[in-house]
Amino acid sequence: MTTVDADNPFAGGKAAPSGHVHQWRAFSLLAVAYFMTAADMLIVNVALPTIGRELHFAQADLQWVVTAYALTFGGFLLLGGRAADLLGRRRVFTAGLTLFTAASLACALATSGIFLVIMRGVQGLGAAMVLPAALSIVMNMFPEGAERNKALGLWGATGASGATVGVLAGGAITRYAGWPYIFYLNVIVGGAALLLTRRVVPESRLRIAQRRYDPIGAIAVTTALVIMVYGISQAPTAGWTATRTLALLATSAALLAAFVAIEARAQAPLLPLRLFRLSTLAGSNAVGFLLGAGFYGYIFIGTLYMQQVLGYSALNTGLAWLTVGLTGVALAGPAQVLVTRTSVTLVMAAGLTLTGAGILWATQAPAHGSFWADLAGPFFLTGAVTWIFIPVSIGALVGVTERDAGVASGLIDSSQQLGGAIGIAIASTVAATRTSGLRTQGHAIVGAFTGGFHTALWVCGLIALAGIPIALLLIRRTGITQATAVSQSQVQEPAPAD
Template sequence: MTTIHRWRAFSVLAVAYFMTIVDLTIVNVSLPSIGRDLRFSESGLQWVVTAYGVTFGGLLLLGGRAADALGRRRVFLLGLVVFTAASLACALARDDTFLVVMRGVQGAGAAIVLPAALSIVMNMFTEGAERNKALGLWGAIGASGATIGLITGGLVTRYLGWEYIFYLNIPTGLAALMLAPRVVPESRIETLRRRFDSLGALTVTAGLLLLVYGISTAPQDGWGAAKSVGSLTAGGALLIAFLVIEARAQSPLLPLRILRMRTVAGADSAGFLLGGSFYAFVFVGTLYMQQVLGYSALQTGLAWLATSLTSVALAGLSQLLVGRVGSAPILAAGMAMISGGTLWAAHIGVHGRFWADLAGPLFVTGAGTAFAFIPISIAGLTGVSARDAGLASGLLNTAQQLGGAIGVAVTSTVAASRAGALAAAGRAPDVALTGGFRDAFYVCAALAALGVLIGGLIIPRRTTALTQRLEPAVAASAADKVEYPDAIVN
């Protein structure tokens, strides 16, 4: 492929990736409207966000392995069909259960799209400066997509209605479906057995779903209630079973050998904490703006513009610094900024003002995402062979999305528990809510602080900088047998 063809293909893949990331948060500012129209309970409303995140994260590994075996472009197109169809179903939803189920299907479609797209990007660009540039742009999309989703959600909800946040995906998905066969190359691992670890996929997805469900409902049911204990115990047992299955399976969904790569393991661990801290911060911050400060959906989206613009503005600098000093120190700095920004946000009050109380934390956190998402995206694929491209990309995004789903569940639980205790003590409703959100921000800050340790202690400090100085590989390994056409076909 020529350079022009590679970047054309990258553009199509990046648009699809952006669409899946935006859908993680685009519903956040629309939740009050969705809740009123479809008569959601307060505790059930978070599942509009969580259902997408759990199926997204739980099926990413299977999506990545399927892409390696069946053909990355073919699987990418299948995921686009599922995602686009589910988006239409979400827009047409007229009851709460149907919407939550379709959000889960939408997340499954995203789980098919994303690892296929990222593994195609990885294999189109030779390891070194050009791949780092592509992965840097990919990380910038991930860093900005979440907050751009909030802005878009606010505008669309205000002027068109919440249904149109899902209708937006339809023309985008159809355009990608038309362009991808023309500009995106096909590739697969010919020697990889076309067998899938369906039992592994079932156990990891069910286990995570039960854990998130147990964490989310325990404040209402009681942590010692049979329902809560049963959900948490069953979830933990299924995840342990998943590890046992992977250690013995002939074609495991997650070959445990890849976790012995220190850079990959460190990037995935940091990605989990990044998702848990940042996506939870977005979720809790949005609720604070709307439920305490009385912001409309549009005002909330515009407030998050501070985070998004800062992230986009600093993405190029982040990529440059990673190339010069390596992923580890830049990642640690980014996670420190996110921790500091969310800790600053914990000083919120009942009568908070944007410039006095919110702008600072939003700008600092936005800078942190630029310096965290990009080094994680690069480090998570450094040194990975073409044979494991889908697996590595699926694992990296699994960590981020599951971190986000669990982070949202944990922080919403903390906020609800604290707010309930303050309300029972006779505090005014807005005071009780603010106290709950404050404690949730402390949890976000603690998660991000753990990410600082990961960046500083696990990921080798000079890995990426050294990789960029090495001569690019001249050919793929013969054992991998990755097939790329010299010209765009089909």
């Protein structure tokens, strides 16, 4: 059962005709917040060399400016979704946006690398509250069917464009204003969104007898992933078979196993394992994880290649990535149409094929290449990532009842963000290991960097392509139809308390 604001007749899942304009007005504000959190995953990428010089970062530690955000973002998304369902989705959205905006201001004022990384982690925590609450509100405003598919299609396009447009904006801001203004922009946008939220966004929540949140589960999974990323990132220096590396990875595995055990026994689990009985949800989240790992790792490595090998400025690097965003925007409309007329599976598989092929094509870029001759083709092709983001967003929420809306929406975004954090760590580690090996063999620094980046891109491309069999095996039209029927039958039943 859902509580509804009297001022918002379209809240709670059934849209009144008179509220149609208000729905899309609310959607627009929520999409702006989503765009901001999505862009912040990679908006600092092109500024990393500048940040490293000014804050005295070691080269190997630069990835933490990105992964600190991604880890807390992904690690606490499920808790954010749970809190949104129980405390009120607009309330949690507002609290998260406030935290995100304040942390952005702190990032802009950072004078040390450690402080910046910590504040990026706090930013991620705020985003983990904003995103599932926002997507859960969208699900409750639009009834399941064509209109929700349209909204989720636009939502997926917003996420896909946020990553690439964020890179462009980061380059332009770094070039003309300085890297702190990347975060000052968040303060301006976040402040404006806060002023408008109560006026245009509806409130809704689950009404149950007791509220339980499972913070132990959130801490366990986030700690496990931080330790995993740290172990992977330190492996080139310590050695993959070193006692420290193996101990860190073993500790991470033990904590992940503990997380599963906690969720299986908890009265109100952060991640209800019963959700994975929906094969479409399970498959979409698996694809989402691989998408994050392959695509975000690709952008991270591609950015370093352009700046450290080709000598591009931050602005030129951002402009180069615009080609991916333009393709993504152009393909967003056809993706929505194809998902409705064909199937989520086919569009997703096509997107994975094109994106993976584009990443592998980028491995052919030479040490002294040029954008139009060597990078434009791969970049345009990987813009097809929109064809993964959109069906993944739809598939991960099909058949999910209002009771689990916040958890399911948090889960898919968590899968993508954590995949991104781990993918960046793996790609960075592979590149560093290969570069070190080539330098030992006597290769010049530019050639060694190029070889390291090529090897990392091979890994990213293969990770993306690994999602194809998962999509074909787990995400089927019959499964989507059955899940939708079950969801609609359960809408008439009161949701039991967890």
